[in-house]
Amino acid sequence: MTKRLAIVLTDGYADWECGxxxxxxxxxxxxxxVVLTPxxxxxxxxxxxxxxxxxxxxxxxxxxxxxxxxCGGTIWQSAAPPDLSAPVxxxxxxxxxxxxxxxxxxxxxxxxxxDTRAHTGNHADELPQIVPAYRGHAHYRxxxxxxxxxxxxxxxxxxxxTFAREILIAIGLGSPELLDYLALYGNEHRPARG
Numbered sequence: 001m002t003k004r005l006a007i008v009l010t011d012g013y014a015d016w017e018c019g020x021x022x023x024x025x026x027x028x029x030x031x032x033x034v035v036l037t038p039x040x041x042x043x044x045x046x047x048x049x050x051x052x053x054x055x056x057x058x059x060x061x062x063x064x065x066x067x068x069x070x071c072g073g074t075i076w077q078s079a080a081p082p083d084l085s086a087p088v089x090x091x092x093x094x095x096x097x098x099x100x101x102x103x104x105x106x107x108x109x110x111x112x113x114x115d116t117r118a119h120t121g122n123h124a125d126e127l128p129q130i131v132p133a134y135r136g137h138a139h140y141r142x143x144x145x146x147x148x149x150x151x152x153x154x155x156x157x158x159x160x161x162t163f164a165r166e167i168l169i170a171i172g173l174g175s176p177e178l179l180d181y182l183a184l185y186g187n188e189h190r191p192a193r194g
Contacts, residue, residue, distance in 0.1 A: 003031040003171050006065040008057045008104075010038060010082065012074035015047040017101045017157055020185065021069065021164035028181065029173045036060055038082035046073065060087040062094035066171040072102025072157050077130060085111045092151055097170040101146075102157030109134040118149035122156045161185045 005025055007018055025031040037043050037053040044050050060068055068091045075081055088111055091098050100108045105121040108114050114127070114136035121127055124142050127134045141147050146155035146162040148170060155163035165182050168174050 003029065003173060004065045005031060005033045005167070005171070006057075006060045006068045007033055007035050008037065008060075008068065008070045008084065009035055009043050009045075009051055009053075010071070010073045010075040011041070011043045013043060013045050014072045014102055014157055015045045015049055017160050017163070018069060018071045020160050020182075021167060024164055024178070024182065025168065025173070028178060029168060031171075031173060034065070038084070057082070057084055058087060060091070062091045062096040065091075065096070067091075067097045067099060067167055069167060070098070070100040070104035070107055072100075072104045074103075076103035076106045081107060081110075088113065095151065097148075097151045097153060097167070099153035099155075099163065099167050099170075101155045101160065101163050105154050106130055108152065108154065109136065113152055114139065114154070116150075117152050118147050119152065119154040120145075120147045120156060120159075121154060 022033045025033050034054050035051055036055050036057040038057050040053050040056040042052050088098050102122055109127045109131040118139050118141055120141045120143055124140055144159055146153055146159050146166045148166045153166045161182055
């Protein structure tokens with residue numbers, strides 16, 4: 001059965017954070033990616049890329065998708081971020097993974113999802129500064145790679161490669177060949193020879 005990924009984009013979403021995930025899932029893994037947005041409105045990325053919505057993020061159901069992915073963007077630090085606690089709760093209750101990258105981790109922090117799970121984000125001070133109700137300090141992992149714990153995947157905005165890797169593994173699409181392919185994207189950080 002073809003895997004289906006619900007990718008939640010918001011107005012002002014960060015282009016680079018889910019781009020590798022969606023391309024790899026579709027091209028290499030033959031999965032289906034579906035863009036959902038708050039309220040079902042079309043959105044524009046930070047880089048100006050206009051994207052048509054396939055439906056309302058609030059209506060995402062675990063029986064229709066294998067994972068719910070929240071992409072980062074400017075809206076998560078705004079005074080009125082979208083409330084996606086209902087779909088996140090449905091996915092977690094059904095045992096389906098939920099993923100948040102960059103400032104989308106703030107949404108997970110607001111919901112209390114990170115209070116009892118290992119997680120990461122942009123930096124250790126961001127969650128407590130922006131989300132006063134956040135209680136996950138003891139579980140924060142100050143590391144550059146994505147973290148997966150108890151069905152929740154988190155990453156900083158600078159970790160789209162390991163974010164994609166953890167999501168694809170979580171939904172059963174990981175393979176040695178896929179992991180080798182994704183690892184290529186980290187090669188630019190190795191010291192140059194000669």
